Amino acid sequence: MNPPKRPVLRSRHNALWLAAVPLLFALVFLALPVARLLFEGLWGEPVPGLALADTGPWWRDAHLQWRVGWTLVQALATCVACLVLGLPMAWVLARLDFAGRLWWQRALLLPFVVPTLVAALGVLSLWGPRGWLGEPLAQAGVSLQDGPWLLLLGNLFFNLGLVVRAGSDGLAQVSAQQVALARTLGSTPWRAFWRVEWPVVAPWLASAMCLVFLYCFTGFGLALVLGGQRFATVEVEIYTLIAHELALGPAAALAVAMLALTGGVAWTYAWVERRLANTARITPVERRPLRGAGQWIWALWVLALGIWGLLCGAPLLALLGQGLRAAVWGQGAAVWADPDTWLALRNTLQFTAMALVLATVLGSLQALAGHALRPWPRWALAWRASAYAPLVVSPVALAFGFLLVYPQWLASLPLLVAAYALLAYPFVAKALTAALDALPEHYAQAAATLGARPLRVFWRVTLPMVTLALRRGVAFAAATMLGEFAVSLLLSRPEWLTLSTLIYQRLGRPGAGNLDAALVLSASLMVLALLVFVLIEGRLGSGTSPAASQARRRAAATSPPTPAA
Amino acid sequence: MQRRFLVTGTGLAWLLSSVMLWAAAGQSLAQNPPPNHSPSPTATLLRVMTHSSFELPKPLLAQFEKDAGVKLQLIKGGDAGEMLNKLILSRAAPVADVVFGIDNTLLPRALASGILDTYSGAAAQSKSLAGMAEGAAPQKDLPASTADSGVVGGVVPVTQGFVSLNIDKAWFQKKGLALPQNLQALALPAYRDLLVLPNPATSSPGQAFLLATVAGLGEAAAWDWWAQMRGNGVKVVKGWSEAYYTEFSHNGGTRPMVVSYATSPAAEVFYSKDKLGASPTANLFLPGGVFRQVEGAALLKGATPSARTAGVKFIEFLRSVPVQQALPTSMWMYPVQPGVPLDAVLQHAQAPTHFERLPLQTLSTQAARWQQRWTQVVLK
Numbered sequence: 001m002n003p004p005k006r007p008v009l010r011s012r013h014n015a016l017w018l019a020a021v022p023l024l025f026a027l028v029f030l031a032l033p034v035a036r037l038l039f040e041g042l043w044g045e046p047v048p049g050l051a052l053a054d055t056g057p058w059w060r061d062a063h064l065q066w067r068v069g070w071t072l073v074q075a076l077a078t079c080v081a082c083l084v085l086g087l088p089m090a091w092v093l094a095r096l097d098f099a100g101r102l103w104w105q106r107a108l109l110l111p112f113v114v115p116t117l118v119a120a121l122g123v124l125s126l127w128g129p130r131g132w133l134g135e136p137l138a139q140a141g142v143s144l145q146d147g148p149w150l151l152l153l154g155n156l157f158f159n160l161g162l163v164v165r166a167g168s169d170g171l172a173q174v175s176a177q178q179v180a181l182a183r184t185l186g187s188t189p190w191r192a193f194w195r196v197e198w199p200v201v202a203p204w205l206a207s208a209m210c211l212v213f214l215y216c217f218t219g220f221g222l223a224l225v226l227g228g229q230r231f232a233t234v235e236v237e238i239y240t241l242i243a244h245e246l247a248l249g250p251a252a253a254l255a256v257a258m259l260a261l262t263g264g265v266a267w268t269y270a271w272v273e274r275r276l277a278n279t280a281r282i283t284p285v286e287r288r289p290l291r292g293a294g295q296w297i298w299a300l301w302v303l304a305l306g307i308w309g310l311l312c313g314a315p316l317l318a319l320l321g322q323g324l325r326a327a328v329w330g331q332g333a334a335v336w337a338d339p340d341t342w343l344a345l346r347n348t349l350q351f352t353a354m355a356l357v358l359a360t361v362l363g364s365l366q367a368l369a370g371h372a373l374r375p376w377p378r379w380a381l382a383w384r385a386s387a388y389a390p391l392v393v394s395p396v397a398l399a400f401g402f403l404l405v406y407p408q409w410l411a412s413l414p415l416l417v418a419a420y421a422l423l424a425y426p427f428v429a430k431a432l433t434a435a436l437d438a439l440p441e442h443y444a445q446a447a448a449t450l451g452a453r454p455l456r457v458f459w460r461v462t463l464p465m466v467t468l469a470l471r472r473g474v475a476f477a478a479a480t481m482l483g484e485f486a487v488s489l490l491l492s493r494p495e496w497l498t499l500s501t502l503i504y505q506r507l508g509r510p511g512a513g514n515l516d517a518a519l520v521l522s523a524s525l526m527v528l529a530l531l532v533f534v535l536i537e538g539r540l541g542s543g544t545s546p547a548a549s550q551a552r553r554r555a556a557a558t559s560p561p562t563p564a565a
Numbered sequence: 566m567q568r569r570f571l572v573t574g575t576g577l578a579w580l581l582s583s584v585m586l587w588a589a590a591g592q593s594l595a596q597n598p599p600p601n602h603s604p605s606p607t608a609t610l611l612r613v614m615t616h617s618s619f620e621l622p623k624p625l626l627a628q629f630e631k632d633a634g635v636k637l638q639l640i641k642g643g644d645a646g647e648m649l650n651k652l653i654l655s656r657a658a659p660v661a662d663v664v665f666g667i668d669n670t671l672l673p674r675a676l677a678s679g680i681l682d683t684y685s686g687a688a689a690q691s692k693s694l695a696g697m698a699e700g701a702a703p704q705k706d707l708p709a710s711t712a713d714s715g716v717v718g719g720v721v722p723v724t725q726g727f728v729s730l731n732i733d734k735a736w737f738q739k740k741g742l743a744l745p746q747n748l749q750a751l752a753l754p755a756y757r758d759l760l761v762l763p764n765p766a767t768s769s770p771g772q773a774f775l776l777a778t779v780a781g782l783g784e785a786a787a788w789d790w791w792a793q794m795r796g797n798g799v800k801v802v803k804g805w806s807e808a809y810y811t812e813f814s815h816n817g818g819t820r821p822m823v824v825s826y827a828t829s830p831a832a833e834v835f836y837s838k839d840k841l842g843a844s845p846t847a848n849l850f851l852p853g854g855v856f857r858q859v860e861g862a863a864l865l866k867g868a869t870p871s872a873r874t875a876g877v878k879f880i881e882f883l884r885s886v887p888v889q890q891a892l893p894t895s896m897w898m899y900p901v902q903p904g905v906p907l908d909a910v911l912q913h914a915q916a917p918t919h920f921e922r923l924p925l926q927t928l929s930t931q932a933a934r935w936q937q938r939w940t941q942v943v944l945k
Contacts, residue, residue, distance in 0.1 A: 040654075062945070063944075063945045124811060128811065128817065128818075129817070129818055129819045130817035130818070138819075224803055225803075225807065225811075228800075228801075228802065229764060229801045229802065229803075229944055230944075236803075240766060240767055242650075243643065243644075243646075243647040243650060243767075244644075244646050244647060244650070244766055244767050245766070246650040246653060246654065330838075331836075331837070331838040334838075400651070400654060403651055403654050403655045403660070404654060404655065407655045407657075407658040407659070407660050408658065408660075410640075410655075410660050411612070411638065411640050411660070492617075492640075492641045493638065493639060493640055493641065494639050494641065504617075504806070505617070507806040507810055508617065508618055508805070508806050509832065509836070509897070510809060510825065510826075510829040510832040510833055510836070510846075510897075511832045511833050511835060511836025511837065512816075512833070512836060512837055512838075513836035513837060513838065514836055515810055515816055518810075
């Protein structure tokens, strides 16, 4: 039973095999193009026909200093706001039992599946100068319009749900016995929270903070629409430098600095996340019914749901409302008679389906390779961090990198599908990695001892236990692909019209008919993203948090799958 | 053990290659539209790079493919400036054979980059209502272009349009505020926080407006004016869509004046459900506030001889009467071919009689510097 050297070697080979495909993919479609562009920017010959005066390196330019500083500040501010607002919400979600709790838990992730442009329109239709709340506020003398507020509200809209989910998953890991013990020994509820619960929840929150920071720091679409000129982010600056000024040198210098910083955060994130894995058995604290709770608890409940409704629920509703208004009273309904709309819908679904297959394979392999790399912690950590590379790399640097490396493929469908998959597979990898971490080893070991071959162990033992997480990751990937941004990375062709390109196209022409059409399309895209998310994730009625699925898995594990003889 | 992983590897390879095949099949399907439109199987493939606003009626394009024996592959490269930059960056391995959408403000950059081929089709000899450059002398190494044809450096004029201020009529009526009579008035307190424009660095109408102010006011006075406008709350947004749809008061914003096109009021009528009798917006032509944009098409270096021939046919097609007649209600630009009747809806948008002009030489040497100076004065 004492495993000698061979299995270790074998395991390393397995990891290498598994890693080969995602590694190759990331090299070909991510590292190479970006490196090529950076090289062009830093050492390439100057582009003819551009006579822009050199403004010097970014750290000496006051304007760019402000950009970098503001980008940091808005990302940090969003993290802090998410923490302060999200923790009480997480507590309400994890510790209270009330009607509609599961629906709320599901709704928390809704903003995340909404395409960026659509989200920006949602935020504007609520907080904008003519929005449901923006207009009364403006009349009262509070203008959100020309400050950083719209961008911050947009950031919160997207990220608050992530933090709440992470916090409530963390709270579900708190041992009921320990809390009870602390209380018996005379701790006040506050003290028990800080001494017993907080240490368990903190790493979960830290992990969510890292993710929120990465999203806000590298934010592009949202900042472009909501940030205005003064409060745009560095990513917008890089976009302007590359796409409009072809100033590759300064852009490359900025991009390298951003990569170093985001790379560091991604590394921290991978490190924190690995520590979250807890395969030990605990009895979670039981939820107490809201009915009959004290008035403070009620107040907290009202506050938590109210703030969430205002920040995350209302923009979605406002957008739906605008879409309905445009369809019923405006000229938006005409959009469904336009053959372009159907072409766009078909393309969107087709590209998403194609890329989803690719993203699922890549994401799964990425996660499995990370799992197989466990005996080498350093490598495993680097590998985990690398999964986030597609999310942090500047999209415009990637787009122009493609132009330099694969000019002949630029208008080809395989490259388009690859670009879609590139931006989506981290979601699959992330969900699966977390599930694999939480997997008790001994089932697989038992199966192997009984003679099952690795592939069979994976198929019969491991896979059934992580299916839920996998479906969730795939659902996320699909929903993000629907509102794709990937298509703008390449040269688009009219016959590849997708829903989001169509929205941009409509917003590019004057006239009420076009605005109404864009609103109807946006609302439809949102509904479509939700539909796909629910269809793939499935099991509407059941809890979908990792903690819940873990509990289910444990219940199922009392009768482990019979290993193959 | 090894065999197992070989099996997994094969399975994966199979899965991935089937996705790629699927994608390739989708692509070939996309390249072969329904049979009634498809040209002969021997049709030359012509790759045409355009800006994202390019649009022509589909039947016209299909007819061209049939008549010319050409298979068109339209590629949209983003905003005009972005599109040109993509062409410049990929000049070693060109991604297209023809480009449409280089305007007179981008012309100096396009010429300097050396990506354009010479043009000697019929359009190089025929009269155009607008030239690609003001005061451009025929250059030595380029084919002689008569002043009439407007062709410069191989770029053939195809459309013209006027960047100007648009106003929200209802807003001004409601407030009882008189319209400003010149740019200087816009800097007065009465017009505080009323104007929005797309950033000249990221939007071609924005850049055209900046050039108009410099040409109309003179450089020194223009920077003074922009500094005053900054103090008077001029708003700058990323592109035309943001300016028009999120800031312009007619569409739910707070600003009743926007930098847009002279045809926009007509488009408002054209895209309204109950065919409005009058446009809700109007042009405001101020001295120093109107610029003529002339967009052209050109052959790109590196095209095969057959693609080159097809490219000439396409550029001539862009200058044909049916296309020129379709321009105003598809791309909302005016034709350059003389004697082409205008769609009736354009009565809601008169073309300006006066606009600012800048010679090519000035544009080549100054435009980039003005751009930087503007950012310094208004944004930093």
